[in-house]
Amino acid sequence: MDPKLDELAGQCGEWLRGTGPESDIVISSRIRLARNLAGFPFIKKCSPEDRQAIERTVRGKMEKLAQWKDVRYLMVDDLSEVDRQFLVERQLISRELADSEGARAVAIDPGEQFSVMINEEDHLRMQVMHSGLSLQEAWQTVNALDDLIEGEITYAFHSKFGYLTACPTNAGTGLRVSVMLHLPALVITRQIDKVFRSLQKISVTVRGLYGEGSQYMGDFYQVSNQITLGRSEEELVQQVSEVIPVLIDYERRARRFLVEESEQDLHDDVSRARGILTTAKKISSEETMHYLSKVRMGINLGLIDDLPITTINKLFIHTQPAHLQKLRGRTLGSADRNVERASYLQRHLSDSGSNGAAELN
Amino acid sequence: MKCQHCEKPATFHITELTEPGGPQVMHLCEEHARHYLSKEQSTPTSLVADHLEKQLKLGQTAEELAELDQQECPVCGITFYEFRNAGRLGCPYDYTVFQKDLEPLLINIHASREHKGKRPTRLAPSADRQAELIQLRREMEEAIEKENYERASEIRDRIRTLESGQSDTSSDL
Ligand SMILES: [Zn+2]
Ligand SMILES: [Zn+2]
Numbered sequence: 001m002d003p004k005l006d007e008l009a010g011q012c013g014e015w016l017r018g019t020g021p022e023s024d025i026v027i028s029s030r031i032r033l034a035r036n037l038a039g040f041p042f043i044k045k046c047s048p049e050d051r052q053a054i055e056r057t058v059r060g061k062m063e064k065l066a067q068w069k070d071v072r073y074l075m076v077d078d079l080s081e082v083d084r085q086f087l088v089e090r091q092l093i094s095r096e097l098a099d100s101e102g103a104r105a106v107a108i109d110p111g112e113q114f115s116v117m118i119n120e121e122d123h124l125r126m127q128v129m130h131s132g133l134s135l136q137e138a139w140q141t142v143n144a145l146d147d148l149i150e151g152e153i154t155y156a157f158h159s160k161f162g163y164l165t166a167c168p169t170n171a172g173t174g175l176r177v178s179v180m181l182h183l184p185a186l187v188i189t190r191q192i193d194k195v196f197r198s199l200q201k202i203s204v205t206v207r208g209l210y211g212e213g214s215q216y217m218g219d220f221y222q223v224s225n226q227i228t229l230g231r232s233e234e235e236l237v238q239q240v241s242e243v244i245p246v247l248i249d250y251e252r253r254a255r256r257f258l259v260e261e262s263e264q265d266l267h268d269d270v271s272r273a274r275g276i277l278t279t280a281k282k283i284s285s286e287e288t289m290h291y292l293s294k295v296r297m298g299i300n301l302g303l304i305d306d307l308p309i310t311t312i313n314k315l316f317i318h319t320q321p322a323h324l325q326k327l328r329g330r331t332l333g334s335a336d337r338n339v340e341r342a343s344y345l346q347r348h349l350s351d352s353g354s355n356g357a358a359e360l361n
Numbered sequence: 362m363k364c365q366h367c368e369k370p371a372t373f374h375i376t377e378l379t380e381p382g383g384p385q386v387m388h389l390c391e392e393h394a395r396h397y398l399s400k401e402q403s404t405p406t407s408l409v410a411d412h413l414e415k416q417l418k419l420g421q422t423a424e425e426l427a428e429l430d431q432q433e434c435p436v437c438g439i440t441f442y443e444f445r446n447a448g449r450l451g452c453p454y455d456y457t458v459f460q461k462d463l464e465p466l467l468i469n470i471h472a473s474r475e476h477k478g479k480r481p482t483r484l485a486p487s488a489d490r491q492a493e494l495i496q497l498r499r500e501m502e503e504a505i506e507k508e509n510y511e512r513a514s515e516i517r518d519r520i521r522t523l524e525s526g527q528s529d530t531s532s533d534l
Binding site: 036043045047049053121146150158169171173203227230232233235 | 372409436437438439447448449450451452453456457463466467470471472473474475476477478479480481482483484485486488490491494495498499502523524
């Protein structure tokens with residue numbers, strides 16, 4: 001395991017810090033830009049030499065920038081399987097980058113607010129992540145990052161089609177705005193279709209969040225823009241920004257409804273979830289997500305008042321397979337992970353309140 | 362209302378907004394909704410493939426389609442057929458080579474075919490110049506493979522000249 005990554009394991013990562021506007025419902029705001037270097041084929045048609053040349057060119061230019069002094073630059077091939085999975089869990093690299101072959105790398109800002117993937121589907125994929133609802137700020141940061149890199153590298157650009165990307169679904173701005181939302185009450189009240197209906201007016205995609213083994217986790221949804229061409233970056237950011245308050249409002253109303261109509265059932269559900277998390281002797285990653293989601297909602301609704309939300313946010317990420325192994329300091333098989341996960345949860349949930357949070361820091 | 366795929370009650374009503382024929386509503390039970398949403402993860406490729414399939418069915422006869430499929434980018438060698446299957450293009454020059462068929466696709470996906478927004482301050486070399494660079498890289502690799510290092514270094518110098526002289530040859534396509 002890469003020691004350069006060990007210190008990251010103990011921290012929470014930007015997107016699960018649990019702060020920022022509307023952070024009871026909005027987990028994170030993320031914006032990414034796709035860019036390709038002029039004068040090279042896209043990844044699909046790159047020879048191994050092309051990939052190397054792209055990686056070296058980008059790295060060389062980045063190293064010259066004063067702003068990159070603290071950036072961690074990692075060649076994916078040098079990383080163990082656990083470390084790759086670890087970066088995927090932290091959303092710093094994509095599964096695709098972790099699993100592909102040839103020269104490829106990632107540059108990570110130590111605060112984990114941005115990362116730049118090199119030789120993913122496009123030559124460059126830069127992303128900025130903020131916790132809570134903070135799209136304007138995320139856009140400003142990623143735009144500045146793009147300007148910085150663009151000062152050194154010539155991008156493939158077409159006056160009509162904009163930034164040229166390997167997939168036409170990203171052409172134009174190459175911009176993808178994604179907001180991750182925690183919508184448990186809309187799921188419980190079976191009102192989630194309202195979410196989809198309210199999105200009809202604009203072109204956005206809604207996706208579920210996935211756990212280990214690509215299992216869908218029902219309470220987390222990611223909303224992103226579908227269109228990338230024909231609108232300015234600001235318009236695209238604005239479009240997604242406008243729909244999020246609508247969804248927040250739906251979720252808040254559903255939560256209020258649940259509290260008013262069936263507080264006892266809800267309280268029971270939340271308490272049982274907490275009970276399982278604190279007493280289980282072995283527990284899978286999916287089950288953990290499922291119950292942590294309920295506990296998270298319980299805290300937001302005031303049904304649990306002796307646990308800080310930051311503890312739950314940290315547990316979401318620390319109980320994922322690669323994180324558990326990094327924190328434990330050795331590789332573990334799936335069965336051992338389930339035991340380790342249960343004991344980890346028990347340690348951090350049973351000593352209640354600020355104590356638990358302090359230990360995690 | 363029952364789930365479209367089984368006898369269970371439909372509790373998820375998913376509106377698919379990416380259909381070119383307007384929003385499509387699906388009524389699914391929780392299990393099938395999950396299944397559906399997890400499939401959606403692979404969207405970009407299938408999105409491109411679906412759009413293209415519809416577009417091509419509308420506009421082309423079988424022979425025309427076969428002919429189109431064989432079209433090949435002179436720079437990276439990707440065929441239209443290959444693009445259609447993978448949903449990924451081979452090089453920036455493909456936007457020029459396949460422009461006639463890419464434009465309707467872009468309109469289907471984005472409801473637009475013209476970029477509005479940020480432009481790089483550093484101008485990209487012309488499409489032809491970029492194509493030349495890609496081709497020279499190929500030739501250089503071939504030369505190295507044949508251990509013709511003299512030729513390879515000639516090509517390398519040419520690439521460097523082209524790369525450094527980008528400003529005076531920049532034309533915005
Ligand atoms: Zn069903
Ligand atoms: Zn090509």
